[in-house]
Amino acid sequence: MSETPHSGLAERAAALDAADRLAGRRELFALDDGVYLDGNSLGALPVHVPDRVRDVLTRQWGELRIRSWDESGWWTAPERIGDRIAPLVGAAAGQVVVGDSTSVNVFKAVVAAGRLAGEGRDEILVDATTFPTDGYIAASAARLTGHRIVPVEPADVPAALGPRTAVVLLNHVDYRTGRLHDLPGLTGAVHAAGALVVWDLCHSAGALPVGLDEHGVDLAVGCTYKYLNGGPGSPAYLYVAERHQAAFDSPLPGWNSHADPFGMTPGYAPADGSVRGRVGTPDIVSMLTLEAALDVWDGVSVDAVRAKSLALTDFFLECVEAYAPAGRVTSVTPVAHAERGSQVALRCDDAEPVMRRLVERGVVGDLRRPDVLRFGFTPLYVGFADAERAARVLAEVLVLPREQAA
């Protein structure tokens, strides 16, 4: 179905960009004349962040020093920033706390969920298509708590649930294919079986509505460096639904989660609320970098982001279909909107050299070995002309003589 670039797609892209009410957000980010489709791995830099971080370093740390724990609000940053993220994932205030990595938060969530599930339930179902770290951490948690891990395809979860199920750990969006799983339906099924669900939102938060409160999710974790643009390795977050907080029993009860942390008592007594999910001293520089970055969300509706995301991925798939030589790439991302996140994954035999050539030509996606090209669409700064250009350059690369993987 290879067509020339004169198929009218470029003109349509221009019209779509002109009508895009989020288009103005792009100027908030540091971007160049390339096409950055890797915001699902590392979000772009909001341009105002370096000045804000400079203030954190030179004034808050450099001048106020220790006083900043109170005077600059360092001490309360984990829950304050959690409350900034909360509306982006459909959570009321007081349920999200920022800190640690996603892996560490998976550990807290899985162990605590197993304890909440109670005695007699000894199985943890884990998304068999998960980003690997969730599975590794769940297995370690299970080894420590005496649970048994049952790997299961997300679609097969309802059939795998039973009276022994304690916890189900699922990814909202599959990191490889971009498939969006049915959070409301699966959460309901897990609850009907009397178990708890832990959702990993790494590939959905900031790209589409999550609705944690609306759908009665128990616990959730996510990173902040993808669609939330918090910076490389910026702290992750943990959501504990309010109804579970009083019984939330963390396996990492560090002093920051103590009811009276400066009492320095030898006995542990957990704080109330989201603070209970904290562990050690928060990494303030990364955390306040994230806090500054979240300003780009002020006034943005997640529904508008979702609408643009779907329009972008639809349009990109249409452009690939129009431009790419037949048979060279196959989309593994679902066509149905209800099953699609905010990325397009294309299977390609020679994915590694193809992605290398794309990057050389200014179109940055990434590779999931052995044969998946990933293109992430970040509605705050990716436009329709970007999508058209990416598909056009991809088609140019695909008609070049094949090259062996390095």
Place this chain on the structure above:
Amino acid sequence: MSETPHSGLAERAAALDAADRLAGRRELFALDDGVYLDGNSLGALPVHVPDRVRDVLTRQWGELRIRSWDESGWWTAPERIGDRIAPLVGAAAGQVVVGDSTSVNVFKAVVAAGRLAGEGRDEILVDATTFPTDGYIAASAARLTGHRIVPVEPADVPAALGPRTAVVLLNHVDYRTGRLHDLPGLTGAVHAAGALVVWDLCHSAGALPVGLDEHGVDLAVGCTYKYLNGGPGSPAYLYVAERHQAAFDSPLPGWNSHADPFGMTPGYAPADGSVRGRVGTPDIVSMLTLEAALDVWDGVSVDAVRAKSLALTDFFLECVEAYAPAGRVTSVTPVAHAERGSQVALRCDDAEPVMRRLVERGVVGDLRRPDVLRFGFTPLYVGFADAERAARVLAEVLVLPREQAA
């Protein structure tokens, strides 16, 4: 023994500063005309750090974006920075990895040490005077692994050791009193009992020689925001002695510790070396802030730091003795050098208002409730005139009419 400031101490301070070969380091830090004696809680800002962090944000993140994981060395930062810290704690390269908080590293170390100790040893001895988080985390680890916690004063450890001892978790320096524990002797005693020791170096690293390799320590953890000046909440580190690395079995086996992290395989296979202590994606902004901050150590001998530290705390104690009204404060920091870290802790009935008044007068120490005034001496930027002035201002405050604690 209250004397006037005309006792010759100010002159001695000036002479000591003039002879101090580390005095030139002070200009590397952002300091004001006050006396900052809280570097044992939050080290001061090295003045070159903000420009380095700006480069991380604007060029590495803002321009190179995802490419920085390779091109800017982000991916290898945890072990590279670990190797910068290693000589400061007496470790050869390849045994220290940076990341996570101290609390999370205590969890890794205690669980892994318990596994290394093997079956049949079911007791974890924990420093009864510990900074609380170590005790909370050790208790959580023990609950998960089936060990029993035995709180013990560090001096009583030898008597408490036995065939059931698996792990001993100790603080090198007591955060409250500043007492330095006998790391070589206690490590030897633990080994003689067939157990493993985990040392918490938060209050010693960067202030005195630790000698992890020399003394055969098994595992150690520490923070980097005190004497190492890494910034607020900067990442902690984990030391795993080379002889234990092959069997080190982390309870937090995140994808960053996998032998082939980008293979994204469902099965976990640990990497070799210090990398095995990693968990999730490193918080790059905090981590590279720390890396920049470590430049102040280039060319510094830890032995020289220790010599100055002892001279400073000796001199401060002498000044307090000379200036302070009799009976108002009592040092709880050991007189013997072999038992002293790099802080002086003074017991004072009305410690809270006294510290508040000190801070108002530009002398910043901190308080450990209910009755301890802490003064940390950071040899890279605190001088003898600072010590004399701090003692003099303390004496001025102590003769004021008493004030109730707020």
